[in-house]
Amino acid sequence: MSEYSSSRDLIIRPLSKELADASVLQVIDNLEPHGLARSAVDVAKALVARGATSLIVSSGGALVPEARIAGADHINLMPPAPNPLKMRLMQRQIARLIQKHKVDIVHVRSAGFAWPALRAAKAAGCASISTVSDVSAETGGFFTRRYERAFTGADHIIAISDFIAEKVRTLRAVPTERLSVIHRGIDLARFNPAAIKAQRLIALARRYALPDDRAIILAAGSITARNGFDHLIEAIAKMDRDDVFCLILGDEAGDPQAGRALESLIEARGLGGKVRLGGHCDDMPAAYMLADVVAAPTIEPEAFGRVCVEAQAMGRPVVACRHGGARETVLDGETGWLVPPGDDAALAQALMQAVQLDAAARRTIAMKTRSRIVTSFGRERMCEQVLARYSLLLAPHVD
Numbered sequence: 001m002s003e004y005s006s007s008r009d010l011i012i013r014p015l016s017k018e019l020a021d022a023s024v025l026q027v028i029d030n031l032e033p034h035g036l037a038r039s040a041v042d043v044a045k046a047l048v049a050r051g052a053t054s055l056i057v058s059s060g061g062a063l064v065p066e067a068r069i070a071g072a073d074h075i076n077l078m079p080p081a082p083n084p085l086k087m088r089l090m091q092r093q094i095a096r097l098i099q100k101h102k103v104d105i106v107h108v109r110s111a112g113f114a115w116p117a118l119r120a121a122k123a124a125g126c127a128s129i130s131t132v133s134d135v136s137a138e139t140g141g142f143f144t145r146r147y148e149r150a151f152t153g154a155d156h157i158i159a160i161s162d163f164i165a166e167k168v169r170t171l172r173a174v175p176t177e178r179l180s181v182i183h184r185g186i187d188l189a190r191f192n193p194a195a196i197k198a199q200r201l202i203a204l205a206r207r208y209a210l211p212d213d214r215a216i217i218l219a220a221g222s223i224t225a226r227n228g229f230d231h232l233i234e235a236i237a238k239m240d241r242d243d244v245f246c247l248i249l250g251d252e253a254g255d256p257q258a259g260r261a262l263e264s265l266i267e268a269r270g271l272g273g274k275v276r277l278g279g280h281c282d283d284m285p286a287a288y289m290l291a292d293v294v295a296a297p298t299i300e301p302e303a304f305g306r307v308c309v310e311a312q313a314m315g316r317p318v319v320a321c322r323h324g325g326a327r328e329t330v331l332d333g334e335t336g337w338l339v340p341p342g343d344d345a346a347l348a349q350a351l352m353q354a355v356q357l358d359a360a361a362r363r364t365i366a367m368k369t370r371s372r373i374v375t376s377f378g379r380e381r382m383c384e385q386v387l388a389r390y391s392l393l394l395a396p397h398v399d
Helices: 006-012 017-021 035-049 064-069 084-100 111-124 142-150 162-172 198-207 229-239 256-268 284-290 306-313 344-355 359-376 379-394
Strands: 023-027 053-058 073-076 105-108 127-132 156-159 179-181 215-220 244-249 275-279 293-296 318-321 336-339
Touching: 017 379, 023 035, 023 084, 035 053, 035 064, 035 379, 053 064, 053 084, 064 073, 084 111, 105 111, 105 379, 111 127, 111 142, 127 379, 156 162, 156 379, 162 179, 198 284, 215 229, 215 284, 215 306, 215 344, 229 244, 229 256, 229 344, 244 284, 256 275, 284 306, 293 306, 293 344, 306 318, 306 359, 318 344, 336 344
Parallel strands: 023 053, 023 105, 053 073, 105 127, 127 156, 156 179, 215 244, 215 293, 244 275, 293 318, 318 336
Antiparallel strands: none
């Protein structure tokens, strides 16, 4: 069991009365639809549902309308440039917002806003909290190091995985009592096998021309080197089977060269009929349902690893690399397989085991994966844990 497990049990405690009357300001770079922003909007909606005042500061993004419709207030501010003058000007702006909206808690979700937002919170006597999804060794000059340290200077720090919590503790010397783990949560209604209609599956199968007589190996994520899709292609080549087909879904993330490199590798290995790059997919729940196994061959550790969680929510076994958040979300030998990063032979062997599962074994894994994700990685659970942490900040006497 993790030593950073305190927040995971907070949802069994009733929230303090003060939270319903509180004003919470979340600060984040932008509200484009990525994991950090999705979590911020989910928490904002949960706060409104509990009667609290919910505010978000960001530079804007596609999720702003959703937050506003739910009753949260959005204030548009650009992240400050990393220099002392810009930081102090931003500190004054946030201080004015704190005073105007009688903010009780400032929740910082982006390193760029950390220094001015947390200083403004401290000066105003607000409680502060930060959610950390990554941390690295301090680099650069004096001011750069100060800005890097600021993110972990809040009253309490939420890490999105045990992996990140350990990095925060060791790289920033944060004591365990100021640190808790709250995993990101996914939308269990959207990622629900029972919600997928046959028409959606048929449409996607036709769009990607998936063969009916082969086991489908699915991978998803930005087409970048860190996601390890080249290792997946090499693993497919090592499997040397004509009854498998691999579909890789994801945008090129501004680097078309990466996609061309994968296409060249597919051609060089003679896998033109076995591996396909499908580009962006706007119906990932249905895509997971079409797969027999989902691969996450990342060569760099992910802080959380949303693909692994989403795939398991859809009842699919996962083959992932044994590092980062995957070690917490995938149960090796039970809900999937964990292999050494960059080990093409081990990846091929695990994929072979997955595609050879019989129907009974697949049903058993599907029940176990879905049950575990519903219990531990749902959006509602994540929101309850964050709100419970807010409650403790407002009422520190609560045990």
